[in-house]
Amino acid sequence: MIAFTAAEIAEITSGRLDADPGITPLSVVTDSREATQGSLYVAKPGEHADGHDFIDAAFAAGAVLALVERPVSGHPSIVVADAVLAMGALAAEAVRRIRAARAEAGSRLTVVGITGSAGKTTTKDLLAGILATQGNTVAPQGSYNGEVGVPLTVFRAGTDTRYLVIEMGATGIGHIRYLAEMVKPDIGVVLAVGTAHAGEFGGVENIALAKGEMVEGLTAGGTAIINLDDERVAAMRSRTGAKVLGFSSEGRQDAQVQALNADTNAEGCPEFDLQLPDGAAPRHVSSRLIGAHHTGNLLAAAAAAWAAGVPGDHIAESLGNQAAASRWRMERTERPDGVTIINDAYNANPESMRAALRTLADLGRGRRTWAVLGAMLELGGDSIREHTAVGTQVVRLNISRLLVIGREARALYVSAVNEGSWGDECLFAETLEEAYDVLAAELQPGDLVLFKSSNSVGLRHLGDRIALPPAPTPADERSTLL
Known part of the structure; x- marks a missing residue:
């Protein structure tokens, strides 16, 4: 985690400091049961419980500072208007500092954002597996993909992080824009526009509007990874000024990343020849995931890894070695x-x-x-x-x-x-x-x-x-x- 003093946290979050300004937390948690020695405990109100009710438990477990929405007595704290938005502001500053530190050292941080109505977690796991062979990689635990989960993922990164993979979910227009502004992805992946959360969004077209915020929020010189097999995703090419890298498992001729001769084996696992835009002969991929529908996820991970500079042979080898990394996915x-x-x-x-x-x-x-x-x-x-x-x-x-x-x-x-x-x-x-x-x-x-x-x-x-x-x-x- 990037080190912030209590005074810096108060300034970044526009909060009121009720603590020693020199306190420097070592981690950030939103669950008092996860607090350890040196934690910053974020007392956010929840759907079923109010984090303020567990401040004593957090400090008993080792927390040294609390981010709160109302004054508390007996514990060092910073009072903010909205604890979740404060987390986002702190995460944005953490990403900025990591980028600056790595640039000063002659290296860089590559941030990859992934969104879509289905397949986000699987694609995130696959991509993180590939990137981890090339450098220190931080990716979400499980499906941390919202306004709380994304900052918690960012807080696990430090100046030694080469790749930061961020999964982005949404239940309304503007959510992905907010997350993209927070982490400023260099590479943005859009997998699919489906009917998940259609009731909350008000229809599939609104889902497409929301998912497309990913490609609109890319950094200058970024790359949009687009699923050309999904018409609504393919249409997002017109919504970005970034370089576009399209993928397809259905033979789209305008796709730079393709699955040729795609099939499944006797175990139901996808197999195909991976075509990358490097002019080399296709590499065979025999996946350990279950289900033909994972071919698109495998291609998305391959395309994002290629955009991040990973050699094609390493991409194909890693895809063939990886089984499901997150629970309850086939x-x-x-x-x-x-x-x-x-x-x-x-x-x-x-x-x-x-x-x-x-x-x-x-x-x-x-x-x-x-x-x-x-x-x-x-x-x-x-x-x-x-x-x-x-x-x-x-x-x-x-x-x-x-x-x-x-x-x-x-x-x-x-x-x-x-x-x-x-x-x-x-x-x-x-x-x-x-x-x-x-x-x-x-x-x-x-x-x-x-x-x-x-x-x-x-x-x-x-x-x-x-x-x-x-x-x-x-x-x-x-x-x-x-």
């Missing part, structure tokens, strides 16, 4: 009894749901397949229509069993029944516990089970629970004793 578990679990329930939107179901169908040839599905949230007025479409797709893909969980996803169940799936082929459970009982009783060796829902539905935890080896029955225990 995460595959083989149970000892022969049941295979694919847990892709970190998040869901219509595009990612369709991709996961196609992968389930492809991998499940010759096996009994289960789609365990929960709601796709934040779709607004499109919710019933989109859930209905997914139910129809499950039946048309010949998925063996469908288990739908929760009232918000009931349209998916009704659609599957209407399409011709009934009886024990299509089941509905009100709760996760009911769903667990069904699966515990009915899964058989050889079954392939996909879990997919929006994050807050909680199917990822059900998937983890089902992935555990089944408990031995009393008969099994007796045979072991004998």
